[in-house]
Amino acid sequence: MLNNIYVALIHYPVLGRDGKIVSSAVTNLDVHDIARTCRTYNIKGYYVVSNLPAQREIVGNVLEYWLKDFGKEYNPSRSEALTVVKTAMYIEDAIEEIKKIEGKAPRLIYTSAKNGPDRISYSEISKIIKKSEDPHLILFGTSWGLPKEVLDLCHYVLEPIRGNASFNHLSVRAAVAIILDRIIGEDIEVRRD
Numbered sequence: 001m002l003n004n005i006y007v008a009l010i011h012y013p014v015l016g017r018d019g020k021i022v023s024s025a026v027t028n029l030d031v032h033d034i035a036r037t038c039r040t041y042n043i044k045g046y047y048v049v050s051n052l053p054a055q056r057e058i059v060g061n062v063l064e065y066w067l068k069d070f071g072k073e074y075n076p077s078r079s080e081a082l083t084v085v086k087t088a089m090y091i092e093d094a095i096e097e098i099k100k101i102e103g104k105a106p107r108l109i110y111t112s113a114k115n116g117p118d119r120i121s122y123s124e125i126s127k128i129i130k131k132s133e134d135p136h137l138i139l140f141g142t143s144w145g146l147p148k149e150v151l152d153l154c155h156y157v158l159e160p161i162r163g164n165a166s167f168n169h170l171s172v173r174a175a176v177a178i179i180l181d182r183i184i185g186e187d188i189e190v191r192r193d
Contacts, residue, residue: 002129002184006106006137007043007176008094009034011050015144024143026055031062031085032078033173039081041180044101044135046084047094056087091139091150098135106137110154111179112145113168119159122182128156129183138179140172 009030016022026048038046048059063082065071072079088094099105109125120128129136139146139154151157161178162168170178 004135006045008047036081037177038084047088049088102135106135108154109138110157126183
């Protein structure tokens with residue numbers, strides 16, 4: 001069963017250039033492109049997580065335009081993709097909302113471009129998710145990645161996309177698409193609304 005996956009793009013807490021916890025800015029491209037990927041792979045919800053009200057308002061304005069205003073008629077495919085987008089102030093808020101939807105808290109999956117101990121392969125996590133009735137929330141960091149405090153909350157840590165590469169700095173949009181394809185591939189149920 002691969003219809004129990006959620007995605008969160010984390011803007012807080014994330015690491016800044018100096019390794020300290022910061023809030024990063026929401027980008028319009030991340031909202032649109034990750035939503036399109038999530039909808040393509042039948043992801044149940046895509047959370048944009050930011051502790052800054054102005055940043056969540058930006059996401060709200062994008063959704064308002066494409067789901068209710070001129071954008072809905074102008075580009076219905078874009079509108080449909082954005083139906084999976086939600087905002088949350090903190091990771092814990094996204095977890096609580098998923099818990100209300102699913103009746104249980106999601107299993108958390110940490111992603112990183114860095115190698116480290118106890119990393120799980122994409123085929124392993126795919127098998128785990130398929131066998132599980134639990135929801136799963138895949139966390140993607142912005143800026144310089146997710147801090148250890150987030151790692152400590154997680155049940156699984158995915159291997160990096162390019163573990164042995166001398167250069168490994170994909171955009172988060174590309175990383176989401178690659179990771180979802182490696183986990184789900186063509187093994188999805190078609191959503192019928």
